[in-house]
Amino acid sequence: MAQDRSPDRPPTLEVVAARAGVSRATASRVLRGATNVSEDAREAVLQAARETAYAPNHAARSLVTRRSDAIAFLVAETEDRLFTEPYFFALLHAAHAQIAAAGLQLLFITVPTAAEAAHFEHYAAGGHVDGVLLLSLHGDDRLQQSLERLGVPTVLNGRPLSGDPSLCYVDSDNIAGGRAATELLIQRGAKRVATIAGRQDMCAGQDRLAGYQLALQGFGRRLSQRLIAAGDFTVEGGHRAMRRLLAANPDIDGVFAASDLMAIGAMRAIEQSGRRVPEDVAVVGFDDLREAELTVPQLTTVRQPVADLGRTMAQLLLQRVAGDDPPHATVLPVEVVKRDST
Amino acid sequence: MAQDRSPDRPPTLEVVAARAGVSRATASRVLRGATNVSEDAREAVLQAARETAYAPNHAARSLVTRRSDAIAFLVAETEDRLFTEPYFFALLHAAHAQIAAAGLQLLFITVPTAAEAAHFEHYAAGGHVDGVLLLSLHGDDRLQQSLERLGVPTVLNGRPLSGDPSLCYVDSDNIAGGRAATELLIQRGAKRVATIAGRQDMCAGQDRLAGYQLALQGFGRRLSQRLIAAGDFTVEGGHRAMRRLLAANPDIDGVFAASDLMAIGAMRAIEQSGRRVPEDVAVVGFDDLREAELTVPQLTTVRQPVADLGRTMAQLLLQRVAGDDPPHATVLPVEVVKRDST
DNA sequence: CGCTCCCGTGATAGCGCTCCCATTACACTC
DNA sequence: GAGTGTAATGGGAGCGCTATCACGGGAGCG
Helix, strand or coil: CCCCCCCCCCCCHHHHHHHHCCCHHHHHHHHHCCCCCCHHHHHHHHHHHHHHCCCCCHHHHHHHHCCCCEEEEEECCCCHHHHHCHHHHHHHHHHHHHHHHCCCEEEEEECCCHHHHHHHHHHHHCCCCCEEEEECCCCCCHHHHHHHHCCCCEEEECCCCCCCCCCCEEEECHHHHHHHHHHHHHHCCCCCEEEEECCCCCHHHHHHHHHHHHHHHHCCCCCCHHHEEECCCCHHHHHHHHHHHHHHCCCCCEEEECCHHHHHHHHHHHHHCCCCCCCCCEEECCECCHHHHCCCCCCEEEECCHHHHHHHHHHHHHHHHCCCCCCCEEEECCEEECCCCC | CCCCCCCCCCCCHHHHHHHHCCCHHHHHHHHHCCCCCCHHHHHHHHHHHHHHCCCCCHHHHHHHHCCCCEEEEEECCCCHHHHHCHHHHHHHHHHHHHHHHCCCEEEEEECCCHHHHHHHHHHHHCCCCCEEEEECCCCCCHHHHHHHHCCCCEEEECCCCCCCCCCCEEEECHHHHHHHHHHHHHHCCCCCEEEEECCCCCHHHHHHHHHHHHHHHHCCCCCCHHHEEECCCCHHHHHHHHHHHHHHCCCCCEEEECCHHHHHHHHHHHHHCCCCCCCCCEEECCECCHHHHCCCCCCEEEECCHHHHHHHHHHHHHHHHCCCCCCCEEEECCEEECCCCC
16 A cells, blocks of 8 residues: 655655554544544654655645635735835734744735736635735725625734724834824923824824824924925935925924934934034934934934734734634834934 | 535636536636637636636645645745845845746745754645745855755855855855945045955855955955954944954055945944045945935945846746756846945 | 548546544443 | 443545546548
């Protein structure tokens, strides 16, 4: 029965079972870690598997169990900028560690266009993934909604823009971050605190602005539209926004920028206007990029728990794949990193 | 025959074939794009597939074809630092685009420990991946050698340290880059050009140093060990190395740092010594990180063709998976980006 | 007109695994 | 000693697909 197979074919369960002197069914039970197997049989099978360097055929298993044991890490984003951000690679790393520890595979997939998103939906509907970790800067959740409807559990990074409470997501506490950053400026004595807001089509941009406003209200200050400049999360955008702010309000002495890159642009504009950071204008950023330590003066900023974010997303997804129903909204705390720009 | 199946099961080939009024075999031929199918049959099948939203079952196909249609993106690296580098995410992105265009899946896998590497080997031996894109900063090629022996084609990012000519790799032209950087310094009038070398257990570090030496020789200058400082690719390492260099050779007027981060540290040390960049000491880095544009003065550096690297790796691997035998060594040109530090 | 040739097609045998069910062996009870 | 229960095992069907082979029928040939 344990006759040799065609050349170079990996050993099958059949071979292992024969070698161990048991049936295929028993060998399968052992290798799956099922109960109801005698100690003798277990050891014999394990040894036979070791000797033959047996590796279960994933396709065959998947065919019958109807599980793929694969999770998709889906990047639904057109911007190439994404791929120059260490943030996402760190997220991927942390998520992968969890997924791998659970014995699943991680498929990396990008769907830059709507057509490709539709194709993925189709693919997922075919049962090729057990779940999806979704990355979409814009919190666009149409794809997530479709996937959930198809019965594919998903977890989103960031709050869904639609606010659909049935969707599962993990986010940094952008509101608390914006608030803490602004409060720090006020506590350090800033009288007139402006903000450079991020893109308002992203929930991170919205929330950080909301945090800024909450902080001002908390200190009983009036909100002024003149102290809010629109930015786009880039260095240039921050630079332009700061110039506009200073032109309209020369007495500004504190700025919360909704990203480090914008903060860097803002610091440049402040210095070009003849003012000093932090003596004349204090600056706080958001993200804690590596760049934040390289600026002169070093940038005070808000650090996101990136690894935690990835880990949590993966854990929630694994729970959902297993049939649990964990909380849908998870918001992780951020941390203010005080450096020299305040 | 086209009877309904159990609830919520995706449609099978059987269903599509019945709907199109042909046999499973013919439907399979159409969907695989095989020839020898009449135009009528083709259209009928295609339409039936569209109507039923048919998605082929990957596991079933894989089981019989003995191909997984999956490529592993394997990160064999312990350093978490890796995951804060935009370099690798950009590489992953470019490689993925190629792989996806060829209709294959990309598995993201990290093997930080030897045990996990062994486990992956085992897994790969089971025929679960058709090929491997290998990332190992240290050019450690034992894993690559094992995989090739198992019949799993691999392509490495970076030159294998062992120099084994049977291994397939893609690398930036670090030697030419180091040479061009050093030559630029000389052409701009530097008389005494030092280098801060990268880690010598990585081929990138070795090659960039070799390029520096070639440039000096090309200009008929004597090589001096006193002008070579050991660095570790970090800001702090660059800072320390530069201090040592200046202490031993106060007349240095040009420095090639084998990474931008080290160049940033070096610039800081130069300024702390009371010298100016570039008037007293010109500086060139390597990598063209985003940080290079943010320094004051902006850093002249050597840009690697990251996207090209990823794309080329994927293309070569796909060729190898298809049975071709493309050239084993591919070295892509780098480009000097001139800014204000020279 | 009979022959070969070949194109398009359908029937069918698995790929390697899990799962359901039947069977065995061996206590234990009355 | 016959009946009942339980734990361990084996037999076999079948997951959805591809690949091999055999077959029917029309074109081309002598």
